[in-house]
Amino acid sequence: MNTMSLEIAALAKGYAEGSLTPDAVLDAVYARINERGERPVWIHVLSRAEAGRQLEAAQARKAAGADLPLFGIPFAVKDNIDVAGVPTTAGCPDFAYTPDRSATVVQRLLDAGAILIGKTNLDQFATGLVGTRTPYGIPSSVFDERYVSGGSSSGSGVAVGAGLVSFALGTDTAGSGRVPAAFNNVVGLKPTKGLVSASGVVPACRTQDVVSIFAGTAGDALAVLKVMGTFDPADPYSRKAPAAATEPAAWPLGFRFGVPRDGLEFFGDEAAARLYAAAADRLEALGGTRVPVDFTSFRDAAQLLYSGPWVAERLAAIRDFAKASPEAIHPVVRGIVLGAEAIGAVDAFAGMYRLAELIRRGEAEWARMDVLLLPTTGTTYSIEELLADPVRLNSNLGYYTNFVNLMDLSAIAVPAGFRPGNGPKGGLPFGVTLVGPTFADGALAVLADRLHRAQALPIGATRHMPQGPALDADSAAPGTVRLAVVGAHLSGQPLNHQLTGRGARLVRTARTGSGYRLFALAGTTPAKPGLVRDAAGAGGIELEIWELTEAAFGSFVAEVPPPMAIGTLTLEDGTSVKGFLCEPAALAGAEDITGFGGWRRWLTR
Template sequence: MTTDVVTSTATATDRARRALSRIEEVDRPEVWITLRDATDILADAAAVDARVAAGETLPLAGFVVAVKDNVDVAGLPTTAGCPEFAYTHQTTASGVSRLIDAGAVVLGKTNLDQFATGLVGTRSPYGAVRCAWDPARISGGSSSGSAAAVGLGIADIGIGTDTAGSGRVPAALHGIVGIKATLGVIPTHGVVPACVDYDCLTVLAESLDLATKAAAVMAAPDERDPRSRTWPTDVRLAAPAQIRLAVPRPEDLTALCAEYRDAFDATVDEARRSGIEITEVDISPLLDAATLLYDGALVAERYAAVGTFLDTERAGADPTVAAIVASAQKPAAHELVTDLDSLVHTRAYARAVLEGFDGLLLPTTTEHPTIAAVQADPVEINRRMGTYTNFCNLLDMAAVAVPGVPTPEGHPFGVMAVVPAFDDQVAVDIAARLTGVEAPRFVDSGVELAVFGAHLLGQPLHFQLEDLGARFSEQVYTSDAYRLMALNTTPPKPGLVRHRPGEGASIVGELFRVSEAGLGRFLAALPAPMTLTSVELADGRWVVGFGCTQDASADGADITEFGGWVEYLRMA
C-alpha cells in the first residue's frame, strides 16, 4: 500500500521561494487575478518560520495556498471574476483565516468562472484558464485557477467553492483531490454567494492527506455564517472494514464519453479487487434533481446573489454568465415551492436507495473538452459536465473527489465518494481505500473508548463498534494496577479489574474513538456483567474503558499472566 501522509521538512520560506520560482517558470498569468507581492509572501513565510522556531505547533506550517477570487482575503481585492464588482475587505474569510492561523501562506487570488457560475473555467474576462497538463484543454471551473495552481505545482493547497461541482470537476481534470464537505461544516463567511443555500468552500490538493488536513483545520461553526453547522453527536468516525458501495446502472452512465466510461468501469473493477463490495442501483431520480439547479426555479438564488448588479450591464460581465443570471429572474414563487418539494422527495429516495451502503461511487464528470470546444458550445458542454455533481448540495450530501484509473489514453480520470450529510469521514475513508493510501482523520469529535476483549479488532463483538462508526486509534496498555479475568459469559469475554498500583500488570488493549451519542447507545445496550468506567493507561492518560461487576470477577479465572485477551485465546 502506498502512503501520502503530509510531511513538511522544508521551511515556510523554502516553500514560498519554490512557489514564486514555479510561477515564473510555468508563465501562466491567466491562473491569477491578484498575485501578492513576493516581498509580502516571503515576509509571511518568515513569520511562520519564527512561530515554529518559538515552539508553536502549526499543522500547516509553510504550505502555500491559492485562494479563489470569490473568497475574501484581507487587503486583497475580491472580484468574483468581474472587474467592476471588485471590493477590498479588511477581514479574511473564516475558512482561509483558519488556514493562515495554522501556518499556511497565501500566494494570491485565482481566476474563476465569473460569479462561480460554470464548470469550465473559460467564463472570465481575465482569460480562460488552461489545464495544467494540456494547455489546449480547460482547467475546469468554476475553481479553475485554484485547481491549475495545484496541478502546476505552484500551490500546495487550492481553495475553491462548490455549488454544482466547482471544487470537484477541476480536481478530476487535473488528477488531484477535491473535498466538498457537508453544507455548512466549513463556513462560507467571506464568500461571494452564488446560490447561498447550496454554496461550499472546498479544498484541492495533490494528496488526500493534505486536502483532509486543510479541510479539518477549516471545519468549525462561525456565528458570522448563520448556515454553518457542527458535527452531530452521532457522527460516524470511520467506514467499516468491509466497505459496500453503490454504483450507477449502465443506463445512468450514458452521459459519459467513451474513454471516461472505460475508465469508470476499470475503476469499479479495481475497487472490487481491493475488497470493496459493489452493487448497482438506480440513481436516475438523483440525476433528475441535478437539473433543477440551472433548469428549475432554484436558479433564482443566483439572481438574488448578483442579479441587481448585472442588470446594470457591466462591461466586464461574461455574456454567458449574465444570460444565466438574467434568466434566474423569471421563475415564479410557486415554481420554487414545487422544486423545493421535489428535492424533499428526492432526498428521501437517496436515503432509501443508499440504505445498507457506505456511499455512492460516481464518475466526477463526463469528459475533458478543449477550450475551443467550450467556446463553440459554452452552455451544453457545461451542462453535461455537471451531470454527476449538480445534485450533491441540493440533496445535502458530501463528496470526496479522487483520481480513478486513468483513461485508456493515459489521461487523468476522477471519481467521487458521495455520502449523506455528516458522513464526511466515511467518504474520506472510502477515498483512501480507492487510492490505496492510509485514511487521514477529518472529523475531530467523539470520545476515546478502550477495549480489551470481545470488541477488539477481529473479535466476535467488534461489529458493534463498526455499527457505531467507531475509529481505531492505537494499541494501548493499562497501568500496572489491573488484573484480567476470564468471565463466564457467552460469547466468552474478559473483565478488567482495578487493584492498587503494582498489584496487577500492564494489559494490552485497543483505543477507539466513538461519537458521544454512539457511546451512549453502546452503554445503554451493554449487558451485565460488563461496565464502562475510567481506565488508567500506562502513559498516564485516563480513558473510558471496560470493567466488570465484582461478583462476575470473583467467579472468573485470573488470566493476567497472559497480558491480554488475544494472547490468552491463542494459548488456551
C-alpha cells in the same frame, strides 16, 4: 528546489527535520510561478515580499508558543473569496472591489500559519464547470493545453495540479470543487454545506455554496478542513457540526458502496467507462460490498439546479450589478443569470417541493448503502469544443455533481487513473467521487485516501508520490476511549448491542500481537471466548476496535461480568488498546481455538 514536493505532510516533515525552510519553499514557489507565467492561472499574485511578511508574522507567533498547524504552507484562493487589501473580481473586472477584511476561511488559514500566494482564475461569478468563461485567459488541463481545466474553480485546480501551491480554495455549488480535481489529477474535498464559513465569499447560489479544498492528497485536504471547519456566527448558513465530522473514521469490512444500476452516462468516452469500472473493482478489493442503486432521484435532483428556481439565486447574488452593467458580464454567464428573470415565486416553491420529494426518494437508496461511488464527470472536452457548445457540454460535466449540495450531502473527488495514451483523449486523467451523508466528511477522506493510494498515482502533473502517512483513524478523538473486543461483542454477535446502544462506533479490525491465546469457554450463554496472555501464544487473534465516550466506556466496564476483565492489549503493529481479557481460572474445560485466528472463524468451522 523546483523538484521539491509541496505536499503538506512532506513540507511539515522537512521543517521539523531542518532539511527545508519556509523561506526556501517560498523561493521555489515564486520561481515556478515566474517560469509558468501568472496568466491564465492567476488573477492576482502577491509579491514575494508580501509573502515574506506573512511568514515573518507566523514565525513570531510560533516563537511565542502559538500552535500553527499549517505553518509555512503556501496556498491560493479562488478570486470570489475576499482577501483584505486585495481586489476581489469574481472573474469580472468591472465588478471588482477591495475588501477591508479577509473571508473567515482565509483568516483562519493565515492564523494557522499558512502563507497566501495569490488569487486564482475562475468561471465568472462561479457560473460554469469548464474554466472558459473568464476574461483573464482560459486555464487548461495540466496534462494537455487543448483540454479544459474544469471550473468554475479552474485556476485553483491547476495551481495544485501544477505544483505551484500545496493547496487551494475553490467554491463548489454544482461541482466546481470536484470537476477541476478530476481534470488535473488532484483531490477535491467538497464539505457538507455549512461546515465551512462562506462569510466573505461572493455568492453564486447562497443556499447551496460551499468553500472547497484542492490538495495533493486526502490527508492534506482533511488537515485544511480541520482548520477551516468551525462554526461562524457571521454566516447565517453556518452550521454547528458534530465533532466527528472532520475526524478520520474507519470503514468496516463489507462496507456498502452504491453504484448506479442504470443511468450511467459517459457520453461516448469508453476509456472513462473502463476506468470507472476499475475503480469499483478496486473499492471491492479494499473490503467494500458493491450495491446496485437506483440513480434516478439523484439524477433528477441534479437537473433542478439549472432548470429550476436555483438559477434565480445566481441573479439575486449580482442583481444590482447585472441590471446596471449587463454588458460587463460574460455572454454565456449573462444568458444564464439574466434568464432567471422569468422565474417567479410560485416556480420557486414548486422547485422546493420537487426537491423534497426527490430527497425522500433518495433516502430509500441511502438505507441500502454507506457511500455512493460515481464518476466525477463522464468525460472531458477540448477548449474548442466547449467554446462551440458552451451550455450543453457544461451540463454534461455536471451530470454526476449537481445534486450533491441540493440533497445536503458530503463528497470528495479523487484521482482514478489515466486514459490510454493512444486512444481518444489519451493521457488525460479520470476521477471518481465518493458521496456520503451529511457530515461524513472525515470518513469519506479516509476511504478516498485508501482508494487513491491503492493506485500509486503521482500528485497532479508532478512526479511526486504521496509521502505523508496514510490517513487513518488510529487515534481516539478527545473525550473517547478505544476498546478491543474479540467475541460476543463483535459486530453481528449477540452482545454487540451493548456497544451500539451506547453510541459506540467501529473504528477498524485488527489482530493481537504475539503472546495471546484464545479459548472457547465452557457453559457460557451466549457462547463466549476468552483471550488470555501466554508467552508461548502465537497471537494474531482477530478483533474489532470500537470507540466510546469516556462516560459510555465507564458504564460498559461496570457491566462486564467475571471471568471477563478489561486490560491492555498489544496489537500486531505494536500499539496498545484497552480490551477484553479472561481470568485463567475460567479455562477449565475450555477449548484452545487459537489456531482458528478468531472467534468468527471458529463459529463457522
